[in-house]
Amino acid sequence: MSVIPLKSLKSSAYQISPASHIGDAISASGLGVERIPRKKIHCVLPSSPWLADSKTNIPLGVLYIAGLLRAEGHEVVVTSMLDKRYEGNIHLPDEVMDADVHMFGFCTPQFGESLELAAYIKDRAPQALVVAGGPHPSYEPAEVKAAVRQAAYHVKGSLRERRDYSKGLDNRPLFDTVIVMEGERATLQMLTDWHHGRLQPFYYGDKQDAMDLDAIPFPAWDLLPDDHIFNDGIAVMKKPYRESHKRPGSYPVMSMIGTRGCPYKCIYCSTPWIGQKPRYRSPANQIAEMQAIFDLGVRQIKWQDDTYTLHRTKLRELAEAIHAEFGDSFASRVHTRVNTMDDHIAHSLHLMNCKVTCFGIESGSQRVLDANMKGTTTEQNTRAIKVAKEHGFFTVAFLVAGLAGETVETAQETMDWLEEVRPYLDSCNLAVGIPYPGSRFWTHPVESQIEIVDYNYDNQWIVGFSARDEIIVRPYGVTYDEMFKIKENLFNHLVALGYAKAEWDEDVRIRKQQAQAEDAGVLKTWTYANAAEERYGSAPGGISYAGH
Ligand code: B12
Numbered sequence: 001m002s003v004i005p006l007k008s009l010k011s012s013a014y015q016i017s018p019a020s021h022i023g024d025a026i027s028a029s030g031l032g033v034e035r036i037p038r039k040k041i042h043c044v045l046p047s048s049p050w051l052a053d054s055k056t057n058i059p060l061g062v063l064y065i066a067g068l069l070r071a072e073g074h075e076v077v078v079t080s081m082l083d084k085r086y087e088g089n090i091h092l093p094d095e096v097m098d099a100d101v102h103m104f105g106f107c108t109p110q111f112g113e114s115l116e117l118a119a120y121i122k123d124r125a126p127q128a129l130v131v132a133g134g135p136h137p138s139y140e141p142a143e144v145k146a147a148v149r150q151a152a153y154h155v156k157g158s159l160r161e162r163r164d165y166s167k168g169l170d171n172r173p174l175f176d177t178v179i180v181m182e183g184e185r186a187t188l189q190m191l192t193d194w195h196h197g198r199l200q201p202f203y204y205g206d207k208q209d210a211m212d213l214d215a216i217p218f219p220a221w222d223l224l225p226d227d228h229i230f231n232d233g234i235a236v237m238k239k240p241y242r243e244s245h246k247r248p249g250s251y252p253v254m255s256m257i258g259t260r261g262c263p264y265k266c267i268y269c270s271t272p273w274i275g276q277k278p279r280y281r282s283p284a285n286q287i288a289e290m291q292a293i294f295d296l297g298v299r300q301i302k303w304q305d306d307t308y309t310l311h312r313t314k315l316r317e318l319a320e321a322i323h324a325e326f327g328d329s330f331a332s333r334v335h336t337r338v339n340t341m342d343d344h345i346a347h348s349l350h351l352m353n354c355k356v357t358c359f360g361i362e363s364g365s366q367r368v369l370d371a372n373m374k375g376t377t378t379e380q381n382t383r384a385i386k387v388a389k390e391h392g393f394f395t396v397a398f399l400v401a402g403l404a405g406e407t408v409e410t411a412q413e414t415m416d417w418l419e420e421v422r423p424y425l426d427s428c429n430l431a432v433g434i435p436y437p438g439s440r441f442w443t444h445p446v447e448s449q450i451e452i453v454d455y456n457y458d459n460q461w462i463v464g465f466s467a468r469d470e471i472i473v474r475p476y477g478v479t480y481d482e483m484f485k486i487k488e489n490l491f492n493h494l495v496a497l498g499y500a501k502a503e504w505d506e507d508v509r510i511r512k513q514q515a516q517a518e519d520a521g522v523l524k525t526w527t528y529a530n531a532a533e534e535r536y537g538s539a540p541g542g543i544s545y546a547g548h
């Protein structure tokens with residue numbers, strides 16, 4: 001068995017921010033949170049094996065926690081598996097194994113890997129505190145807290161029922177505590193309790209008591225390995241816009257987020273801030289972070305805000321401030337909704353050197369948009385793409401095959417819509433409907449009119465830009481076979497329209513990775529099933545489930 005070292009280790013310098021304001025703010029708030037003696041804290045970024053650009057899209061959440069803990073005076077080390085193929089063979093170096101606290105931040109498909117790493121740490125450093133946080137622990141805290149050592153952390157193929165992670169090789173939970181939702185305040189409270197020997201199983205980031213975003217230290221992206229910072233920015237920016245002034249010939253991009261909270265309630269979405277009043281960082285605070293990023297040598301920013309153009313007045317204020325500070329010395333990309341795009345907003349985006357605008361289109365069918373509570377219209381979809389194109393942005397549409405309400409007819413409407421916007425749309429991303437924990441799809445599949453056909457978290461990596469991917473969800477209005485056909489047709493249609501060469505290459509890349517993974521005999525492989533029966537055994541191909 002070969003040992004794959006987690007090489008991407010970079011130790012932080014010991015830094016105490018003179019303005020460790022978050023700790024002070026909490027102490028002042030009377031919550032009983034105090035600054036505990038300096039600890040060594042290890043933050044883990046599990047792998048994203050099936051993402052083309054994982055190094056280019058760093059997880060800000062766990063890095064926010066790392067930045068906070070560093071500002072509180074702790075020694076923070078970061079292990080990143082982002083660009084690694086996780087193969088189940090773990091070796092963690094002494095530099096991290098002697099940490100007092102190990103902190104894992106993960107999305108749902110990273111759960112298995114996080115558990116295995118936690119087991120490795122528990123076996124070798126039983127005295128250390130092992131903490132889970134981030135999207136999956138926030139949505140399924142009980143599952144994460146109860147999880148124990150497993151005989152196999154990954155399973156191949158599909159699962160027709162939820163896996164019970166509380167059953168395994170013993171009955172000792174792998175995570176000592178779980179941080180639910182917003183992590184900053186909860187993490188400090190947790191560490192104080194731990195220090196005093198009163199650790200609780202769960203800590204909740206209470207939205208009623210949310211932090212002032214300007215008081216939170218910047219994410220500790222500087223603790224990432226160099227190649228994460230000097231990444232392949234073209235994967236995100238589509239073109240080489242702004243060269244690194246520190247690394248000539250390289251065009252890296254860095255992620256930033258200016259808001260938390262999304263007021264919309266799309267039923268397939270599990271954004272932790274869903275249905276919440278958005279909170280905004282001030283322009284000055286964002287400009288300070290941009291400057292720190294530019295100081296690293298990066299001059300391209302991908303704004304990771306769910307809906308960047310949500311508030312037109314705040315956006316203009318921010319854009320003007322950014323423009324006054326940095327002129328056109330950088331380039332950026334945003335994601336947004338189609339109902340928040342017009343000439344005024346486009347002008348603001350120009351002020352902040354936006355080059356790429358991405359829209360959550362989801363479907364070309366009004367029926368599907370309504371069934372998923374998207375709160376947009378197909379007319380808005382078309383108008384937003386046209387406005388963005390007229391203003392010279394590179395336009396990207398995100399589509400999902402198999403959302404609630406999808407039928408053969410609605411998929412055809414999406415294909416028709418694509419033809420209509422072909423002159424204005426530069427690129428397309430196709431995903432399949434996935435019931436992510438945290439979404440209404442997951443909590444209320446019947447009301448959402450979907451059948452969850454695969455509960456295997458490992459398969460929630462799936463992207464749809466291939467005719468051969470699996471399906472995870474079957475909308476009630478189609479059979480399994482029809483759902484496969486819909487995906488295949490949509491994919492073929494995108495190919496016929498000549499879209500997104502990069503994504504086509506991505507499909508080749510994924511297949512290549514799959515072949516390599518199979519050759520290496522690793523635990524996790526992908527299967528590209530063509531027929532529903534092959535995938536789900538008893539699947540009643542040909543029987544319509546319409547009208548459930
Ligand atoms: C940017 C982004 C990406 C980027 C970066 C990934 C990342 N993990 O940040 C890219 C493009 C790579 C990406 C990919 C994917 N993403 Co994404 N992504 C986002 C997005 C839009 C913003 C993330 C962000 O920066 N948020 C802001 C920070 C401050 O919030 P946060 O990450 O939640 O962190 C806070 C808390 O969760 C907590 N916390 C986080 N980590 C930790 C760790 C510890 C130890 C502690 C104590 C606390 C803690 O404290 C943080 C600060 O308060 C979110 C939606 C959203 N608005 O959050 C989706 C989201 C996280 N993504 C999601 C999904 C599904 C994916 C993919 C699985 C998609 C796919 N099919 O492959 C992959 C997974 C990749 C991965 N390894 O994470 C889902 C997660 C659902 C779930 N149940 O897991 C979300 C919520 C989107 C959604 N609306 O459904 N994504």
Ligand code: SF4
Nearest residue numbers: 262264265266269306
């Ligand atoms: S899909 Fe976008 S707009 Fe809808 S709830 Fe999620 S983050 Fe908000």
